[in-house]
Amino acid sequence: MSRETDVETTILMDADAMAATLNSMALAVVNGNPDLGSLALLGILRRGEPLAIRIAGLIEKATGIAPPVGALSTTLYRDDLHAGSAVDVTSRSGETYFDFSLEGRTVLLVDDVLSAGRTIRAAMGEIMDYGRPRRIQLACLVDRGGRELPIQADYLGYSVETTEEEWVSVRLREVDGEDLVLVHKRSSERNL
Amino acid sequence: MEQPSPTLWTKKDLIGIRELNRSEIECILDTAPQFLAVSQRASGIKKVPLLQGRLVVNWFHEPSTRTRTSFELAAKRLSADTLSMTASSSSHVKGETLHDTLANIEAMRSDIIVLRHSCAGAPHMLAADHSSHIINAGDGRHEHPTQALLDAFTMREARRKISGNPVATLDGAKVALIGDVEHSRVARSNIFALTRLGAHVTVCGPVALLPSQVEKLGVHSTTRLEEALSDADFIYALRIQKERQGSGLFPSIREYVKLFRIDRDSLRFAPDHALVLHPGPINRDLELSTEVADGSRSLVLRQVTNGVAIRMAVMHLLANSRTRQ
Numbered sequence: 001m002s003r004e005t006d007v008e009t010t011i012l013m014d015a016d017a018m019a020a021t022l023n024s025m026a027l028a029v030v031n032g033n034p035d036l037g038s039l040a041l042l043g044i045l046r047r048g049e050p051l052a053i054r055i056a057g058l059i060e061k062a063t064g065i066a067p068p069v070g071a072l073s074t075t076l077y078r079d080d081l082h083a084g085s086a087v088d089v090t091s092r093s094g095e096t097y098f099d100f101s102l103e104g105r106t107v108l109l110v111d112d113v114l115s116a117g118r119t120i121r122a123a124m125g126e127i128m129d130y131g132r133p134r135r136i137q138l139a140c141l142v143d144r145g146g147r148e149l150p151i152q153a154d155y156l157g158y159s160v161e162t163t164e165e166e167w168v169s170v171r172l173r174e175v176d177g178e179d180l181v182l183v184h185k186r187s188s189e190r191n192l
Numbered sequence: 193m194e195q196p197s198p199t200l201w202t203k204k205d206l207i208g209i210r211e212l213n214r215s216e217i218e219c220i221l222d223t224a225p226q227f228l229a230v231s232q233r234a235s236g237i238k239k240v241p242l243l244q245g246r247l248v249v250n251w252f253h254e255p256s257t258r259t260r261t262s263f264e265l266a267a268k269r270l271s272a273d274t275l276s277m278t279a280s281s282s283s284h285v286k287g288e289t290l291h292d293t294l295a296n297i298e299a300m301r302s303d304i305i306v307l308r309h310s311c312a313g314a315p316h317m318l319a320a321d322h323s324s325h326i327i328n329a330g331d332g333r334h335e336h337p338t339q340a341l342l343d344a345f346t347m348r349e350a351r352r353k354i355s356g357n358p359v360a361t362l363d364g365a366k367v368a369l370i371g372d373v374e375h376s377r378v379a380r381s382n383i384f385a386l387t388r389l390g391a392h393v394t395v396c397g398p399v400a401l402l403p404s405q406v407e408k409l410g411v412h413s414t415t416r417l418e419e420a421l422s423d424a425d426f427i428y429a430l431r432i433q434k435e436r437q438g439s440g441l442f443p444s445i446r447e448y449v450k451l452f453r454i455d456r457d458s459l460r461f462a463p464d465h466a467l468v469l470h471p472g473p474i475n476r477d478l479e480l481s482t483e484v485a486d487g488s489r490s491l492v493l494r495q496v497t498n499g500v501a502i503r504m505a506v507m508h509l510l511a512n513s514r515t516r517q
Binding site for chain 1: 201219222223224225226227229230233235236237239240241242508509512513
């Protein structure tokens with residue numbers, strides 16, 4: 001990452017906006033799944049998991065049905081490891097965990113930022129190794145564009161097209177102590 | 193965005209624990225739990241695609257069932273293709289040098305070579321001149337790094353479970369290594385690993401089976417089992433190689449059993465919470481009594497389970513990291 005002085009940051013979503021967005025996403029999930037009893041949420045570590053827990057809580061609040069929630073670490077299914085990427089391959093950032101069978105389920109994958117789509121592909125590969133869900137859906141808080149695979153979110157909080165100089169960071173109170181979505185732009189000044 | 197600084201593994205080969213610093217050892221230990229979970233999946237496929245399309249050659253110049261099986265299973269659970277060669281089936285018996293044999297294997301595009309050899313230094317020698325990742329699966333009296341890693345992992349796991357602290361370390365843990373320390377590559381690798389992880393190590397055995405100046409490795413040494421066990425959290429019974437009897441190094445098996453066997457009687461010297469490990473295969477009722485080996489304080493089978501996960505972690509780190517050659 002660049003030094004702070006080189007980066008321009010704007011707030012895309014504050015805590016209130018995030019709460020409202022997650023609520024409308026949860027309601028859309030309810031509408032999209034008449035058979036709520038077969039729904040299970042898998043949050044992609046690290047920030048997808050707290051989002052999945054929140055969405056499941058909102059679904060319960062709206063319907064009285066509490067879908068089970070699990071966590072998915074896609075580290076072992078990444079397609080960029082052999083390229084020698086600077087990825088933390090240890091289990092320190094969390095491991096896959098869920099205690100329900102996937103057979104016949106609708107699995108709702110939850111992640112914070114959707115971009116290339118490669119994480120989602122890895123997550124789907126992993127899910128298929130655990131069993132055969134009836135269908136897989138995808139919920140993402142922010143879509144920042146830049147897709148490299150034909151993958152789209154079924155439930156999307158916010159969409160923003162970013163350039164190569166821009167990136168999105170999601171901060172969650174469970175992980176970072178605050179709820180914020182930020183867009184950072186690398187200032188072109190330093191290139192002058 | 194604040195990213196946790198990624199742990200980068202930079203070594204091409206795993207030759208010995210001596211070459212590793214604490215954070216490298218911890219990187220391996222911390223990579224293993226997710227692989228434990230892969231082996232324990234209740235449903236679906238017990239493997240991950242991390243080494244898909246890669247070739248792992250298990251090249252064993254010494255008899256070994258458990259280490260070879262463990263490596264082979266680890267490779268398979270990473271979706272690698274595996275090939276096994278033993279000394280009797282290799283052209284070594286026809287006079288080919290190790291270098292030539294390896295050059296031939298590499299001409300078939302091997303990615304990882306797991307080498308067990310009776311000559312200390314064989315893996316080191318090959319690693320320098322060949323591009324495959326070399327994993328030392330035991331070389332002479334030198335080192336057996338994956339054994340020490342799985343042992344340290346098993347002790348740390350037990351400590352975490354007992355203390356309820358999921359990030360507990362081996363700092364301050366007291367480990368007693370009992371038996372033939374002098375001839376044991378397992379003991380050597382364990383001494384390096386455990387001392388680097390902050391544990392206090394005591395070695396104990398008949399005086400002829402304790403290396404002279406072993407204290408220079410940062411361990412305490414004694415010939416009194418009672419002393420070694422008195423404050424031990426972990427008791428590691430080393431395998432006694434029966435073939436050494438008659439070599440003059442220890443008077444008799446019977447005397448060894450009487451003075452150094454880990455059994456119900458000798459465990460009375462140890463704290464109640466002390467747990468027992470053994471690298472296998474066990475000479476039942478020689479260095480370790482059947483009762484203790486199969487009892488509730490034994491971690492022996494847990495070591496075997498963890499061994500596959502540790503070897504998966506090592507292969508993954510070597511083959512999938514940006515290495516500095």
